[in-house]
Amino acid sequence: MNARAVTSDLVLGLVPIALLIAGWQALVSFGYAPLTLLPPPGLVFSRMVQQLLTTTFQLQIAATLFRLFAGFSIAVILGVTVGLAAAVSPAINAVVRPIVRVLAPLPKVALYPALLLLVGFGHQSKILLVSFDALFPILLSTYYGASSVEQKLIWSAMAAGTPSWQILFKVVLPGAAPSILTGCRISLVISCIVVFLAEMITSTDGLGHVLVTAARTFQAVDMFVPLITISLLGLLLNGLLELLRSYLLRGFPEA
Amino acid sequence: MTKRAAPFLACIGLLVLWQVASLALKNDSFPTALEAIRAIPAILGDKDSLVNFAASLRRMTIGFGVALAMSIPLGLLMGRSRIVASFFNPLLMVIYPVPKAALMPIIMLWLGVGDFSKTLVIFLGVSLPVIYHSFEGAKAVEEKMLWSGAAMGLSAPQRMIRIVLPAALPEILTGCRTGLVLALITMITSEMIARQSGAGNILFNALDMGQYDTVFAMIIIVGAMGIGLDALFERIRAYLVRWSEPQFDIPLSFS
Numbered sequence: 194m195n196a197r198a199v200t201s202d203l204v205l206g207l208v209p210i211a212l213l214i215a216g217w218q219a220l221v222s223f224g225y226a227p228l229t230l231l232p233p234p235g236l237v238f239s240r241m242v243q244q245l246l247t248t249t250f251q252l253q254i255a256a257t258l259f260r261l262f263a264g265f266s267i268a269v270i271l272g273v274t275v276g277l278a279a280a281v282s283p284a285i286n287a288v289v290r291p292i293v294r295v296l297a298p299l300p301k302v303a304l305y306p307a308l309l310l311l312v313g314f315g316h317q318s319k320i321l322l323v324s325f326d327a328l329f330p331i332l333l334s335t336y337y338g339a340s341s342v343e344q345k346l347i348w349s350a351m352a353a354g355t356p357s358w359q360i361l362f363k364v365v366l367p368g369a370a371p372s373i374l375t376g377c378r379i380s381l382v383i384s385c386i387v388v389f390l391a392e393m394i395t396s397t398d399g400l401g402h403v404l405v406t407a408a409r410t411f412q413a414v415d416m417f418v419p420l421i422t423i424s425l426l427g428l429l430l431n432g433l434l435e436l437l438r439s440y441l442l443r444g445f446p447e448a
Numbered sequence: 449m450t451k452r453a454a455p456f457l458a459c460i461g462l463l464v465l466w467q468v469a470s471l472a473l474k475n476d477s478f479p480t481a482l483e484a485i486r487a488i489p490a491i492l493g494d495k496d497s498l499v500n501f502a503a504s505l506r507r508m509t510i511g512f513g514v515a516l517a518m519s520i521p522l523g524l525l526m527g528r529s530r531i532v533a534s535f536f537n538p539l540l541m542v543i544y545p546v547p548k549a550a551l552m553p554i555i556m557l558w559l560g561v562g563d564f565s566k567t568l569v570i571f572l573g574v575s576l577p578v579i580y581h582s583f584e585g586a587k588a589v590e591e592k593m594l595w596s597g598a599a600m601g602l603s604a605p606q607r608m609i610r611i612v613l614p615a616a617l618p619e620i621l622t623g624c625r626t627g628l629v630l631a632l633i634t635m636i637t638s639e640m641i642a643r644q645s646g647a648g649n650i651l652f653n654a655l656d657m658g659q660y661d662t663v664f665a666m667i668i669i670v671g672a673m674g675i676g677l678d679a680l681f682e683r684i685r686a687y688l689v690r691w692s693e694p695q696f697d698i699p700l701s702f703s
Contacts, residue, residue: 205531206538213539230557291458298678300632302640303648303670306655306663310477386547390637393550394652401550408553416554420546427545 232414241418250403254422257399260316261388264323268380272328273373276335280369281361297329301387305394319391319399326387327380331373338372339365371445374438381434385427389419455675477660484664491665497650504635504646507563511570512631519578520620524612526579527586540576548573549637561642566635573634574627581623585616618692621685628681632674647673 214234220226221233232240244250279289301322308318342365350360392401400419407415467481491497526533552569559565589612597607639648647670654662 202530202534203538205534206536209535209539210542226558287454291454292462294455295458295462295675298629298674299671300629300636300674302633302636303651303667306651307478307667309655310660310663311475382545385545386550389547389550394640404550404553408557411557413554413557416557420550420554423550424542424546428542431545 229411230413232417237414237417237421240414241421244418245422253398253400253403253419254426257388257392257401257423258426260319260323260391260399261384263316264320264388265327265381265384267320267324268327268331268384269377271324272331272376272380273335276332276373277339277361277365277369279332280336280339281365293329293332297333301326302390305391309395314395319388319396322391323384323387327384330379330383331376334372334376334379335369338369338376341372342368371442374434374441378431378434378438381430382427385423385430389423477658479661479664483661484668487661487665488668491650491662491669500645500650501647503563504639504648507567507646508570508631508635511567511635512574512627514567515571515574515627515631516578516624519575520582523579523582523620523623524586524608524616526583527589527616528608528612533583540579544576549634549641552638552641556642561644566638566642566646569638570631570634573630577626577630578620578623581626582616582620585619585623586612588619589615618689621689625678625681625685628677629674632670632677636670 217231217234221228221231275285275289279286304325305318305322308321312318312321346364346368347360350364351357355363388399389401389404392399393405394401396402396405400423403419404416407413407419463481463485470478470480522536526536548569551572552565555565555568559568593611593615594607597611602610635646636648636651639646640652643649643653647666651663651666651670654660654666
């Protein structure tokens with residue numbers, strides 16, 4: 194694909210976004226929607242810039258990010274460990290597989306009341322919910338990535354005299370890396386969504402709480418600001434993960 | 449035989465674990481598994497709660513159905529035409545990390561707390577993974593099959609239905625399964641935010657009123673709903689794609 198094709202794709206891609214914003218503006222300007230219900234896009238974005246510069250709003254973002262990263266890290270560590278263990282040991286697999294089969298389709302938000310009652314209204318319940326939700330995509334993709342590592346690679350490592358626990362870290366883990374990172378990417382988006390929802394349900398700070406407060410006082414402008422902020426955060430984190438991925442997978446043929 | 453029984457054993461194991469944990473903790477707000485199970489008949493026998501469940505399921509079915517009907521054609525078109533793909537891709541990328549259930553307060557302002565806003569939220573939540581997987585599925589269709597179809601005189605719409613749709617079906621169904629899990633999650637969350645009817649309404653009202661037995665019984669019921677719907681979907685999927693190689697048997701759950 195040459196550079197011109199990329200640019201024309203990009204321009205074409207911007208059209209629907211521009212149309213969306215134009216449609217939004219038109220709804221307001223032609224008076225189809227009252228200002229109190231649908232503030233014009235300009236007002237929302239200027240309000241957002243203004244909010245981003247205040248310390249209180251930055252603290253809310255920090256609270257959300259802290260929960261997001263804490264939950265996501267737990268999910269990554271647990272998911273990769275259990276996934277690898279299940280892939281290399283049939284005994285562990287026999288235990289983990291049915292449990293995952295039962296827990297993966299469960300709507301985890303329904304567990305949130307239980308978490309609230311068990312560990313309280315602080316950080317822990319939200320972090321636990323995030324890690325519980327983010328765990329399964331990582332676990333499953335680690336498992337499938339590790340079980341599809343080529344047997345010949347393991348045999349050659351054994352023939353070269355690598356002890357078996359080193360094979361795990363030198364052959365299986367790097368071999369499963371592309372799949373693990375795909376799982377991480379899915380989980381990251383999930384974490385963004387879940388941390389926001391958990392903060393909407395019960396919280397005293399965080400972006401979700403900002404939205405709920407605005408909704409209770411019918412401040413339509415302030416309702417859009419946290420929503421757009423969390424989406425931008427999601428895009429930003431996704432981009433960072435993409436950078437990390439291309440760094441970690443620099444030796445792979447088509448990653 | 450053991451393969452079939454394994455998920456049941458896992459369920460029983462988890463319930464036993466719960467029972468032991470609650471006996472060990474002796475916390476008032478953490479009833480034992482047996483107490484929670486004993487509270488289930490009271491909920492299922494009550495006419496009001498049955499009406500609520502029916503309302504939840506109806507919204508979910510409509511939202512899920514409409515989302516499938518619109519997302520699969522769009523995803524397939526995106527997969528086969530580069531122009532359509534580059535038109536929609538950036539927009540979808542921006543929308544993807546938005547927590548759909550968090551749109552509920554804003555949609556409520558415009559459309560009220562009724563069925564329509566909740567169904568709309570479910571629709572939005574289900575659409576994206578289905579579009580994404582249909583897109584990936586249609587992109588991977590072998591060109592040679594399309595050329596042969598064209599050489600034998602199939603028109604473009606015919607090729608879409610006779611070749612692309614069946615070839616992408618396994619991938620589409622993976623997306624549908626993710627969508628199903630998401631539909632449940634958005635259903636519960638939307639009902640939690642606009643408490644007017646539904647299973648999420650019962651769950652979170654019980655939490656606010658401190659009826660902990662009901663809370664945990666509802667968690668079991670909602671969990672069973674998720675597992676049951678997933679198992680049902682798996683049956684349908686196995687029937688529809690009985691010609692293809694068995695793929696991952698556990699869905700990557702988004703939430």
